[in-house]
Amino acid sequence: xxxxxxxxxxxPIYDFSAYDLWLKPLGLLTxxxxxxxxxxxxxxxxxxxxxxPGGKDQIPGLPHRARPQKWGxxxxxxxxxxxxxxxxxxxxxxxxxxxxxxxxxxxxLRTGPVDxxxxxxxxxxxxxxxxxxxxxxRGQYTSAPxxxxxxxxxxxxxxxxxxxxxxxxxAGGRIADLFSALTSLGLGADEKQAPAEFPSYPPPAYELYxxxxxxxxxxxxxxxxxxxxxxxxxxxxxxxxxxxxxxxAAEIRQLYSRGIRDxxxxxxxxxxxxxxxxxxxxxxxxxxxxxxxxHTPNGLHARYLSRPIANLMKRSGFTIPLISLExxxxxxQENTGGKVSNEHFISACENLKAEGYRKGEYATYLLAGIPGxxxxxxxxxxxxxxxxxxxxxxxxxxxxxxxxDWDTAKVMLPGDDPLWHNNSLFPAYCLPKxxxxxxxxxxxxxxxxxx
Numbered sequence: 001x002x003x004x005x006x007x008x009x010x011x012p013i014y015d016f017s018a019y020d021l022w023l024k025p026l027g028l029l030t031x032x033x034x035x036x037x038x039x040x041x042x043x044x045x046x047x048x049x050x051x052x053p054g055g056k057d058q059i060p061g062l063p064h065r066a067r068p069q070k071w072g073x074x075x076x077x078x079x080x081x082x083x084x085x086x087x088x089x090x091x092x093x094x095x096x097x098x099x100x101x102x103x104x105x106x107x108x109l110r111t112g113p114v115d116x117x118x119x120x121x122x123x124x125x126x127x128x129x130x131x132x133x134x135x136x137x138r139g140q141y142t143s144a145p146x147x148x149x150x151x152x153x154x155x156x157x158x159x160x161x162x163x164x165x166x167x168x169x170x171a172g173g174r175i176a177d178l179f180s181a182l183t184s185l186g187l188g189a190d191e192k193q194a195p196a197e198f199p200s201y202p203p204p205a206y207e208l209y210x211x212x213x214x215x216x217x218x219x220x221x222x223x224x225x226x227x228x229x230x231x232x233x234x235x236x237x238x239x240x241x242x243x244x245x246x247x248x249a250a251e252i253r254q255l256y257s258r259g260i261r262d263x264x265x266x267x268x269x270x271x272x273x274x275x276x277x278x279x280x281x282x283x284x285x286x287x288x289x290x291x292x293x294x295h296t297p298n299g300l301h302a303r304y305l306s307r308p309i310a311n312l313m314k315r316s317g318f319t320i321p322l323i324s325l326e327x328x329x330x331x332x333q334e335n336t337g338g339k340v341s342n343e344h345f346i347s348a349c350e351n352l353k354a355e356g357y358r359k360g361e362y363a364t365y366l367l368a369g370i371p372g373x374x375x376x377x378x379x380x381x382x383x384x385x386x387x388x389x390x391x392x393x394x395x396x397x398x399x400x401x402x403x404x405d406w407d408t409a410k411v412m413l414p415g416d417d418p419l420w421h422n423n424s425l426f427p428a429y430c431l432p433k434x435x436x437x438x439x440x441x442x443x444x445x446x447x448x449x450x451x
Contacts, residue, residue: 004188005041007114007144008032009137011121011129012047012098014081016424020050020074021297022264024216027150027173028120029204034175037202038193043114044208045107047098047133050074051211054103071293071319072214072262084128086417090429096129104133108140116187117141118178119166121150124400124418127164134165145185149178154235155401156418173221173236175201198241203251206258214262215255219248219281223268225301226404227326227337229370232268234402240269242277249284256289264295271304279312286316293317299324299365302340305348310355321357323348323390325364328381332373342384349388359389360451366444368437369397369427371408375440382444391451392444396437398423 010025025046032042046052069075076097083094099107117137121130134146148166152159157171168185170178179194195201198221206215222240223232255263271278285292294313299322313321325345327333333340345364352362364385368378378394385392398421399409412430413420420426427437 003039003041004116005043005114006032006035007043007045007108007111007117007137009117009119009133010044010046010048011119011126011133012096012104013076013122013126014094014096014128014132015126015422016092016094018076018078018095018097020048020076022073022214022216022262022295023048024204025120026204026216026218026266028118029206029208030201031118031149031175031178032205032208033202034179034193034195035189036205038189040188042205042208043111044205045104045111046209047104047129048076049099049209050076051209051213052099052103052107054099054107071295072260074213084419086415086419087425090425092424098129101132101136104136105140108136114141114144116144116182116185117146119146119148119150121148121152121160121164123398123421124152124156125420125422127152127156127160127418130160130164138165145187147178147181149173151231151235152418155231159418199243199247201243203254206255212255212258212260214264215260216264216266217248217251217255218266219243219245220267220269220272220277224272225269225337225339227339228404229326229336229367229397229400230268231400231402236268240272242273245277245281246284249281249288252285252292253288256292261291262293262295264297266298268298269301270296270298271301271309274304274306274309279309282312282316286312289317291317293319295319296322298322300348302344302348305351307351307354310348310351310357313352314355314357320391321352321362322393323362323364325381325385325390326367327370327373327377328366328384329377332370332377336370345385346388349390353389358451360391360448362389363391363393365393365395367397368394368440369423369431371397371399371405371412371431373397375433375436378440379443382440382447386447386450389451391448394441394444396423396427399426 081096145167147168149170153169154171160169176194179189180191182189220242222236224240294317302323366381
């Protein structure tokens with residue numbers, strides 16, 4: 001029987017700014033493992049891999065090469081590009097992040113013949129990178145079908161079907177749906193071979209990277225909360241699934257055995273039901289993976305961060321743990337979902353300090369530009385978080401389809417192009433009160449420097 005060959009691609013990013021904070025195409029890597037388990041041959045082209053050979057190319061006008069930074073993070077290769085028509089009037093530089101277009105073409109040539117190409121997609125407003133990759137694939141592979149999945153494909157399915165150039169758009173995150181599409185195309189991968197539910201998903205195929213500075217894992221899928229600004233339920237369904245703690249710990253040990261010390265959790269509710277999940281998982285990590293640095297870019301639920309959890313986080317290597325707060329205004333907390341209160345946040349910070357974290361060694365993020373929010377509310381939230389010893393990261397609000405806020409936010413957009421979902425644009429250009437957002441960023445930066 002002929003071995004089916006798949007090429008999996010993570011596109012470059014087109015945006016006003018981007019930085020590699022443990023960003024990995026986790027869904028694509030999990031699919032790679034599932035396909036390999038069927039006997040298929042899988043190749044990976046990650047255009048955002050800072051260790052890709054194409055990352056050593058010199059690009060005309062390139063400010064710097066990709067270079068490693070602290071904790072396995074770093075700058076992408078970056079080049080200025082022309083703004084798309086929808087953004088022409090905005091006085092900001094638009095850029096392309098990732099390996100050069102020539103390196104992309106060279107990588108496709110080196111890959112050789114394949115039977116199908118699977119492309120993932122990140123944020124909805126990053127779709128120009130999807131279009132670029134699919135156009136490049138069409139130039140190299142004239143007969144292999146192109147299937148598109150990921151966040152953009154799920155939240156903007158109609159747009160993706162009209163404008164991405166893909167033959168099939170797979171909405172949602174179920175591997176079974178992808179396998180079903182591949183079967184219909186005569187490409188093996190029978191749906192019966194697909195892992196049915198998240199707990200049985202195989203570990204990401206990190207072996208496809210010759211060199212890794214850091215890695216990401218997901219031990220749970222979904223979230224038990226329903227925040228108005230969050231699209232997790234549109235992406236993962238309304239349920240909340242967990243892998244067995246021993247299986248999740250084994251994934252971390254495997255990465256540890258490769259010398260990876262910086263590992264980021266992509267979970268949306270990592271600390272929920274801690275006794276049966278994160279506690280046994282971290283006990284195993286603390287005992288078997290000394291020197292590991294664990295990161296939480298999605299934020300931790302403050303209500304679950306008890307003192308025993310804080311102790312275990314310290315022992316297992318949590319580095320600058322990020323606590324979700326979003327806002328310190330009680331009414332806004334209630335209106336956006338009620339997952340956190342100031343009392344929860346104060347308690348979480350006290351527990352971290354009691355277990356050895358000093359002020360400034362933990363952080364929180366706050367949202368700015370939520371429809372109906374006043375800048376003064378964010379300023380008060382910054383001062384509140386600082387008073388509890390937390391560094392503040394200010395995140396601009398992004399209006400996304402699939403969220404409870406979408407109907408309110410979409411009428412404020414100047415058009416229906418997903419480019420306007422960009423969090424760098426919405427507060428500054430759609431809400432007049434937020435045109436002085438930089439002042440709040442400077443305030444947060446100034447207070448952070450005092451720790």
